[in-house]
Amino acid sequence: MTDLEIVSKCNALAKLFYAGRGYAVEDGYRFDLAHHPQEQEAWDMACMAFELLLEVDPNDAVSNLDDDETEKEVVARCEGCGRNIRADEDYDYDPEDDISLCEQCQ
Numbered sequence: 001m002t003d004l005e006i007v008s009k010c011n012a013l014a015k016l017f018y019a020g021r022g023y024a025v026e027d028g029y030r031f032d033l034a035h036h037p038q039e040q041e042a043w044d045m046a047c048m049a050f051e052l053l054l055e056v057d058p059n060d061a062v063s064n065l066d067d068d069e070t071e072k073e074v075v076a077r078c079e080g081c082g083r084n085i086r087a088d089e090d091y092d093y094d095p096e097d098d099i100s101l102c103e104q105c106q
């Protein structure tokens, strides 16, 4: 598997773990870039599965990816307007209320 495939499959696995807890995200969502604690947890679980079964660390694959490939990925959903926030945008995350707000909604 290429680094991109590892990251993509690990995200797909994280999406399944996350769905198992009753949360849905869109296809292609990047858990490795997420700020949300439960999403980060889903990513970590998927990483553990990768390390156990395939002896690869998806976090290594993430750091090997070009910045260009990761920059435009979705990292959060704005609580105010509901749109997806991309990795190259400024946004505000409030860990106390577990709320992300895009630049316009802050």
Ligand SMILES: [Zn+2]
Binding pocket: 078, 079, 080, 081, 082, 083, 101, 102, 103, 104, 105
């Ligand atoms: Zn917004």
